[in-house]
Amino acid sequence: MAIRSQTIENLSSNIQFLAMIRKVQQPPRLLDNETDGVRLTEKAATLLAEAKALEGSLHLPGVRDDHRSRLEHVVQLATRALDSAVENREVALLQWVLLRAQAARAEDARYGAGQLSRGSQRAPTWSDCEDGWQRVEKIVCNAEEAALEAARFAELLNTAKARAIARRAEIAGNAARKIVKERNRAYTFHADPGFSFGEGWYLAAAALLAGVPIQIRPGAVQELQAKQFLRAAGLAGSLRPYRSRPASPKHLTHIIAEAFHADAPGAQCTLRAAFLGDESPSASLRSWIDGNVGGNSEQKVLLWVRTGDHDAERNTSFDELRQLFELVLHAGLTPIFFGDTVPADLVPTRGVDLTLCWKEPLFQGPDMRRAQLQLFEELTCRHNLVGQIGVTTAGMDGPALMGLPTLYLTQERNVRLGKWVGAVPGYQEVVRAPGYFELIHATLHQWKQHPPGFAGQPGEDV
Secondary structure, eight states: OOOOHHHHHHHHHTTOOHHHHHHHTOOTTOOHHHHHHHHHHHHHHHHHHHHHHTGGGTTSTTHHHHHHHHHHHHHHHHHHHHHHOOSHHHHHHHHHHHHHHHHHHHHHHHHHHHHHHHHHHTOSSHHHHHHHHHHHHHHHHHHHHHHHHHHHHHHHHOOHHHHHHHHHHHHHHHHHHHHHHTOOOOEEOOOSTTSOSTHHHHHHHHHHHHOOOEEOOTTOTTHHHHHHHHHHTTOGGGEEOOOSSOBOGGGHHHHHHHHHHHHHHHHHHHHHHHHHOSSOOOHHHHHHHHHHHTTOOSOEEEEEEOOOSTTGGGSOOHHHHHHHHHHHHHTTOEEEEEESOOOGGGOOTTSEEOTTGGGSGGGTSTTHHHHHHHHHHHHHHHSOEEEEEEESOGGGHHHHHTTOOEEEEESSOOTTGGGGTTTSTTEEEEEOOTTHHHHHHHHHHHHHHSOOOSTTOOOOOO
């Protein structure tokens, strides 16, 4: 006897139709494959009931994976059972099982795509990010396929409730696809003093060399200065409206390294032209440099100082800084302290103290970023600056990309910045291992003998 569709709907709604299935097991003279089909039907219904029971605790560790696994098993079993089903009532029951399982799979895939997209967007490397988004795409396809299957079974069942379930699955599939369509590929140019100032230089570099899009948070303290720098560098067309979930700045070092590997001299010339522009440095900048650096004609080395709150374990060690200072002097070079403040007793008469100069009005005006880069260029061209040493701080990256030989000190190899070693000319990593001061001493002598080139010619690698 056929069962009315509304009765089947009510039974399946509560996943309480195992007794009905057992009745289906009793017809006379069943073939073995029919018996197997009935058992599959009962097992599929049981698994679906168990999966539905987990929906209130999906936030607990491991539960969502269990729920997902049960749904996949339900679909496999119910599909096999449907292929061999004979009784109309059994067919209808299996269609309801598959409708609910596929709808649940669509919802689960939408959730999974959202979670994975967040992690992928902030992945530490560009390749990890792209790999993650490829997996997001696969999950989104799963959501869409599950929604289509739900729609197919809803059409066969032809009830309002079935169509409502399929509609929810369709919404989940569309929401999953929207995650991919609305992926934010722009990188944020931080224009707030609380963020790393130097990161802006290598974001601009990545935009110039690889065309990455840029966004700036509206209302940021230095929004206008950032926009002025980007426009002056020819990057107005790279600006995008600000959106949430931007790409991770951690990818930028990889992108820049790829461009330098392909054509280091060309990449460096591109950055120098964009960052420095055609106009000569202002008279006020040159006057400020002359007044603070003086007429000392000796070759000079920047010693960067970092004392920030973010990643404080990377901050400058003043004991190490004193040893670096002595190495610079013994090499016949003049140290220039740059960055954050240093103890007063660390800057004797032979040293130049430019710490905190970046806070002066000259370097905080509308052209603040270009003014800082022009400062490094003027020190190189007119005051015999031959290199820079410091802990891993993004402030060094602008002059490094433009050709200033660079040593950065690190406790262990740096995954991100290490990509520039061997790519950006003159860029060298120094791990604090036994003998690292000897390496620095040897490099200082190389800098003294082979100062960096000018007019876009990269300095020698060390």
